[in-house]
Amino acid sequence: MANPFLFSYGTLSDPEYIQLLIGRLPKYTAATLNNYGLYKHPANGYLFVKPEAGTAIKGYLFELSWRELELIDCWEDVPLYEREIQLLKTENGENVEAFVYTQKTTQGISVSATEAKLRRDVLNDIEDFLESMRRGGFFK
Template identity: 45%
Template structure:
């Protein structure tokens, strides 16, 4: 099955959340996404990125397959979040990777905004994963 790189900076960048979502341990590489900034959605408390010339978002690169990407698209509520290809810097190299963005959203800088609690995220992920497993079982 074809694999692709995904740049993660929030929920999916947390190994426990990743494993709960995709039922495997992630293998991350540190990366940076130039010309984007990290924000908090004031209504949901979730992080998002959008273009911001001169800024950089630190995160991680992780390899995912097509089936996992479909699950992540559902989790990220595409098109609420948009999945796009961007250039990521890592280990003195550049690589194209998918990333989930909200280019037109308004938010609060991640440096001052309040994010959703870890327990709430885990509860949401477990409910979501149960829903996915039920769909796959009944397909």
């Protein structure tokens, strides 16, 4: 089975964060997710998307191994985030199906009205997450 593609619009769009999470830097391609809005989760400060007609989210598309996707599912706290397939348009006009993490029923805060989560806080969250995954035997 071919490797999956993932659309990233938040933490996973940052090269330092994704490299820390999966141990490598994937090749990013700019892409757009149409009819979704971008929000900040009120409890944890992380971004999420949910359906919103007439809006578009700019982000990045990249290829993962299935094992890397499994690790990112854990990072994204599935089922808090739902992973679903959506059709995206790349910067060169191609239509590509990719996984997107969504939260369709969460009441979020408009991104334009919020401050970004502090970089050091995100890096600490990733380091804590990876340590818990090591302790849990994910990397055996």
